[in-house]
Amino acid sequence: MAAPKVENDEEFRVHVFSSSSELLEKLHEKWNSVKELPYSAMYSSVFGGIILDPAMMVIPIDDHMVHRGHGVFDTAIILDGYLYELDDHLDRFLRSASKAKISSPFPRSILRSILIQLTAASQCKKGTLRYWLSAGPGDFLLSPAGCPTSAFYAVVINENFSQCKEGVKVITSMIPMKSPLFATMKNVNYLPNVLSKMEAEEQGAFASIWIDEEGYIAEGPNVNVAFITHGKELVLPVFDKILSGCTALRLLELAPKLVKQGRLKGVRTANLTVEEAKGAAEMMYVGSTLPILPIIMWDEKPIGNGMVGELTMALSDLLWEDMATGPETKRLLVPYA
Known part of the structure; x- marks a missing residue:
């Protein structure tokens, strides 16, 4: 967005x-003009509670997650009043925090309780629950030694996502991908991801595909990628250098249903070369809010017949069914008031 023009800079x-009340009034001006509030509720350990006023959904500028990127995050889906795969995402969240050397201000059970109570307070029945662990506010130095405590933030976002049925175009990213340490840790340092997404959009594509230094398929900017071979196998890249997506792992658990039906021949993870990947019969992104997005063209060349694949949509149906009616181990009913 361009800066407003000023006739005379001097x-x-x-x-x-002059006061906090004047500032709050100004902030409310912005939100009062919004037809529908995108954020239902926020939790901040700095405030020590849940916030329902979007004008106050803020974090301190001296928080090390803000100015040093020292923080981790994760996301869970809210669908029909249920939290999907909350425990899987929370476990990965804490693994990321351990790698980032951030101690949680609360034990796992309290974090989980906060997230459930926050979702209930939001009254949101469809959207996303996003949450962060930060080294915390304290100063503007590199080391978090001056931060009195780590910080936990979470926000509920109203999102009307739906099953993806249209195919998209992708490109091979020229932006260097993260090293395995940072790629396998879901941290807030997403500048490579942002630039990779912008790079694709500038070329008229939806997003991009990263290739690792050995020439194998890695992942998209914030999603995993999967392929259907001409032999009708579902293949995902191995997770040793990329983020092990919760949705991708769930896909690997559900896909054998199609094997039993005779529609798929097998399900596996493997190192895939660019030639093998571009020669696949079908291709898709895999991620929480999609949960599957068909890919029909890569670097201006069609994948398979250039149409949304039948098996891609069958896998998408499996995931949507799991999100909507899956087992209690995957779906947590939110106790709305």
């Missing part, structure tokens, strides 16, 4: 807010 004066 005459421009920055407004000084």
Whole structure:
């Protein structure tokens, strides 16, 4: 967005807010003009509670997650009043925190309870629950030694996502991918991901595909990628250098149903070369809010026949059914008031 024009820079004066109430009034002006609030509720361990006013859904500028990127995050889906795969995402969240050397201000059971209570307070029945662990506020140095405690934040976002049935175009990313340490840790340092997404959009594509230094298929900017071979096998890249997506792992658990039906011949993870991947019969992104997005063209060349694949949609149906009616181990009913 371009900066507002100023007729005479020397005459421009920055407004000084005289009080917190004046500032809050200004913040409310912004949100009062919004037809539908995108954020239902937020939790902040700095505030020590749940916030329902979007004007107050803020974090301190001296939080090390803000100015040093020292933080991790994760996301769970809210569908029909249920939290999907909350425990799987929370476990990965804490593994990421351990790798980032961030200690949680609460034990896992309390984090889980906060997230459930936050979702209930939001009254959101469809959307996403996003949450972060930060080294915490304290100063602007590199080391978090000056931070009194780590911080936990979470927000509920109203999102009307739906099953993806249209195919998209992708490109091979020229942006260097993260090293395995950072790629397997779901941390807030997403600049490579952002640039990779922008790179694709600038070329008229939806997103991109990363190739590792050995020439094997890695992942998309915030999603896993999967393929159907001409031999009708579902193949996902191995997870040793990329993030092990919760949805991708669930797909590997559900896909054998199609093997039993005779529609798939097998399910596996493997190192795939670019030639093998581009020669696949079908291709898809796999991620929480998709949960599957068909890919029909890569670097201006069609995947398979250039149409959304039958098996891609069958896998998508499996995941959507699991999200909507799956077992209690995967779906947690939110206790709305």
